[in-house]
Amino acid sequence: GNSVTQMEGPVTLSEEAFLTINCTYTATGYPSLFWYVQYPGEGLQLLLKATKADDKGSNKGFEATYRKETTSFHLEKGSVQVSDSAVYFCALSDPPRQDSSYKLIFGSGTRLLVRP
Amino acid sequence: EAGVAQSPRYKIIEKRQSVAFWCNPISGHATLYWYQQILGQGPKLLIQFQNNGVVDDSQLPKDRFSAERLKGVDSTLKIQPAKLEDSAVYLCASSRETNSYNEQFFGPGTRLTVL
Numbered sequence: 001g002n003s004v005t006q007m008e009g010p011v012t013l014s015e016e017a018f019l020t021i022n023c024t025y026t027a028t029g030y031p032s033l034f035w036y037v038q039y040p041g042e043g044l045q046l047l048l049k050a051t052k053a054d055d056k057g058s059n060k061g062f063e064a065t066y067r068k069e070t071t072s073f074h075l076e077k078g079s080v081q082v083s084d085s086a087v088y089f090c091a092l093s094d095p096p097r098q099d100s101s102y103k104l105i106f107g108s109g110t111r112l113l114v115r116p
Numbered sequence: 117e118a119g120v121a122q123s124p125r126y127k128i129i130e131k132r133q134s135v136a137f138w139c140n141p142i143s144g145h146a147t148l149y150w151y152q153q154i155l156g157q158g159p160k161l162l163i164q165f166q167n168n169g170v171v172d173d174s175q176l177p178k179d180r181f182s183a184e185r186l187k188g189v190d191s192t193l194k195i196q197p198a199k200l201e202d203s204a205v206y207l208c209a210s211s212r213e214t215n216s217y218n219e220q221f222f223g224p225g226t227r228l229t230v231l
Contacts, residue, residue: 108156109158
């Protein structure tokens with residue numbers, strides 16, 4: 001079945017460092033890909049998404065490009081801030097059955113710690 | 117616009133006891149999801165409703181878990197009886213009703229500890 005694999009954390013960086021969190025997926029067909037973020041004590045929030053190959057999703061300085069040839073959707077940010085400390089989840093959408101909405105399949109999450 | 121509301125935020129019970137969680141989705145969202153997030157793992161879908169009908173409950177342990185969404189708005193998820201391995205955060209999410217992808221909005225979750 002479809003699945004998502006993320007790099008294990010925690011990832012610890014100093015403020016203004018470059019961030020990469022790796023994500024690869026296994027899927028039949030052409031899923032949409034997402035990054036969700038979970039700040040301490042809060043619910044999951046959509047960070048960015050890409051719906052087809054070579055699309056680049058971006059938001060709040062974060063970017064990820066849908067690479068079909070490598071089945072990857074790595075998250076990057078050029079200069080992280082302390083406020084970026086959170087858990088980041090890569091996810092894909094399972095194609096829907098008739099009359100249903102898309103179902104999300106999540107990776108296990110990567111905790112990011114940014115130190116001042 | 118108010119977000120997805122869940123209660124309680126925390127619950128501690130003994131194994132073999134029963135527990136219920138409540139979710140109020142964003143107004144106008146026809147699709148409601150319950151996820152289970154075990155510590156160190158990503159959320160796993162338990163059940164998906166479209167209005168008040170179930171469209172996917174393939175990963176719901178039906179011998180102990182049940183869920184309903186009366187009138188197509190609020191939803192409750194029940195565990196009876198609870199096991200130690202049910203300790204997790206239970207997330208509710210909602211999205212608009214269309215045939216293409218719509219963003220799922222998540223509530224803060226209910227953290228369940230089974231002793």
